Amino acid sequence: MPRPAEPGRSALLDAGAVVAEREGLRGLSINAVVATAGMAKGSFYHHFSDRRSYVIALHRRYHDALTAAILADIGDPAPGMNRLRAGIAAYLDACLHTRGTKAFLAQSRTDTDLLDEVHARNRSVAAFIEPDLGAVGWPDPAAVAHLVVAMVAEIALVELYAGGPQQNLRVAVIQMIDPDSRGDARSVHVE
Known part of the structure; x- marks a missing residue:
């Protein structure tokens, strides 16, 4: 034990x-x-x-640290587009600056030891952002939350392989979520 x-x-x-x-x-x-x-x-x-229990502990530790950094960055605003925008920016920025991102975002998707962990983490994040999407006016915020998690994870990978923020993708995801933000280039500002 x-x-x-x-x-x-x-x-x-x-x-x-x-x-x-x-x-x-x-x-x-x-x-x-x-x-x-x-x-x-x-x-x-x-x-x-065994190795499996170790990899799961390592994956949880990575994501727990990432979550703590994001929550510290966004504070405690009311659910809505501002909280969602801040959370997406904090997540993407943290992914660029956290050790092991490639392994725990890209490679964990195909590691059979981590599939349950990846799915559980994605469901947790989707549940967290669902009130934001409801506040924006989406009729099925749970379904949209699932898609937002997938889109933002993909942006994180693109940024990781590009070696830096991809402002065009950050803006596009916000504009897809909130059509009222179209033309707002500050959608997910990189500091």
């Missing part, structure tokens, strides 16, 4: 983020993680039962 969080567990997760960024999820072996952490292989098994 895995031990609760402690410095050794954190060191292994930190090392995994480095390996995932450098080698991707396919290169995320237990040997690579313990070598990067400077720990014995047995230490890994004191904290994680």
Whole structure:
């Protein structure tokens, strides 16, 4: 049974983020993680039962940190277009500046160990933005929320591979969600 969080567990997760960024999820072996952490292989098994449980913990940690950064950035505005716009910008900016984004956004979509995690996280984000879309006036905000999550995740990947923000895509997604914003180039401003 895995031990609760402690410095050794954190060191292994930190090392995994480095390996995932450098080698991707396919290169995320237990040997690579313990070598990067400077720990014995047995230490890994004191904290994680197997590679699958480790990768899930690493994925959750990445997304929990991303969520915390986004929520800190947007504050607590009332549901609506301003909150949605701020959240999308915060998410895209955080993806560009967070270690392991390629592994945990692109590669996690095809990693069978993470499929349930990816789907659960997407449902959670969709549920969070559903009130924003309802406030904008969408008749089926749940369906639109699902599509917005997919569009924004795709923009994050395009920006990641391009090496920076793609303002045209950021503006386009806002204009697709809120036709009243057409012509508003500040839709998802990059700072």
